[in-house]
Amino acid sequence: DAGITQSPRHKVTETGTPVTLRCHQTENHRYMYWYRQDPGHGLRLIHYSYGVKDTDKGEVSDGYSVSRSKTEDFLLTLESATSSQTSVYFCAISDLGWNSPLHFGNGTRLTVT
Amino acid sequence: DQQVKQNSPSLSVQEGRISILNCDYTNSMFDYFLWYKKYPAEGPTFLISISSIKDKNEDGRFTVFLNKSAKHLSLHIVPSQPGDSAVYFCAASGTAGNQFYFGTGTSLTVIP
Numbered sequence: 001d002a003g004i005t006q007s008p009r010h011k012v013t014e015t016g017t018p019v020t021l022r023c024h025q026t027e028n029h030r031y032m033y034w035y036r037q038d039p040g041h042g043l044r045l046i047h048y049s050y051g052v053k054d055t056d057k058g059e060v061s062d063g064y065s066v067s068r069s070k071t072e073d074f075l076l077t078l079e080s081a082t083s084s085q086t087s088v089y090f091c092a093i094s095d096l097g098w099n100s101p102l103h104f105g106n107g108t109r110l111t112v113t
Numbered sequence: 114d115q116q117v118k119q120n121s122p123s124l125s126v127q128e129g130r131i132s133i134l135n136c137d138y139t140n141s142m143f144d145y146f147l148w149y150k151k152y153p154a155e156g157p158t159f160l161i162s163i164s165s166i167k168d169k170n171e172d173g174r175f176t177v178f179l180n181k182s183a184k185h186l187s188l189h190i191v192p193s194q195p196g197d198s199a200v201y202f203c204a205a206s207g208t209a210g211n212q213f214y215f216g217t218g219t220s221l222t223v224i225p
Contacts, residue, residue, distance in 0.1 A: 004156075031211060042119075042202060043157070043215040050211060058212060090156055098206040099145045099164065102213055104156030 003027050004105035006091050012111045019078040021108050023091030025071075031094040032074040033102065034058075034066060036087040043090065049074055050097065081112045116140050117205050119216035127224050132190040134219050136203035139184065143205040143214075148177060148188045151200045151218070160201075161188070193223045 003026030013019050023032060033048040035058075045058030047066040055066050063085060065077045078085055088109050092102040118137045126132045134148075144165040149157035163170040163177045163186070170177050176189045190197055200218045 033213070035215075040217060042117075042217040043204075045212055045214075048211060056211075092156075094211075097211040098208065098213070101147055101159040101162055102204075103159060104149075106154075106156045 004091060004093055004103060006089075006105040006108050008108060009106070010109045012113060013081050014113055015082060016080050019081050019110065021076040021089055021091075021110070023074045023076070023105060025074075025091075025093050027093060027095075027103075028071060029093040029095050030071075031097050032068065033092040033094070034064075034074070034076045035090045035092060035104075036060065037090060037107075038087050046076065046089075078110075081110075083112050086110060086112045115217070116143075117203060117214045117216045119201075119203060119219050121219050122217070123220045123222070125222045125224060126193045128195060129192045132188075132193045132197065132221055132223070134188045134190075134201050134203075134221065136186045136188075136216055137184055138186075138205050138214075140205070140207065140214075141184070142207040144207045145205065146177070146179060146186050147204045147206075147213070148175075149202045149204065149215075150197075151202065157202055190221075193221075195223045195225050197221060198223050 005024045034046040035043045044060045049055045049068040090107045091105040147162040148160040151157040179186045203216045206213045
């Protein structure tokens, strides 16, 4: 298994509070991704990173920000959580980008009440 | 707008028979296609991939077929086993960017 750790695994928070999810990898892969999984939508890309301090938006980036200060860590922040952000969040890593497989962590289940 | 589509939400197959999962895409710039398997409460696991220069790739019981003219790919599992019961996602990416686009998944049940 690829060395990807997501924390926390579960979190319940209230509307309007900030939340940060962490992804840590031990593979030294250049590319890191945050996806959310929702029924009927599959996996949708929130943000991705192609290097330290290099990030770009995905198709559902509104309401989310990311940071990558070290190769191994990629943080996803919800500045002010909303109920529509209740979801399962997956981090993924890739060695070469678009033409190499993504490897996923085990996810964080976030509930916003 | 969904660029990768899996039109069958679920599929049931008898153990030992062939499972065929289908996927369609709309973006002709996609060059690389992947299949993932997902069990509940776990992350998706990479199964097999194919690049656009090929029309078939095999790995053990799993074969992926790509029909570029039809913008269609399929995953064949032969023979199907109960442990194959999971949700299967197809995904696509291309030289235009580093994003991977996923389908909505097909839930496969292999009946013993």
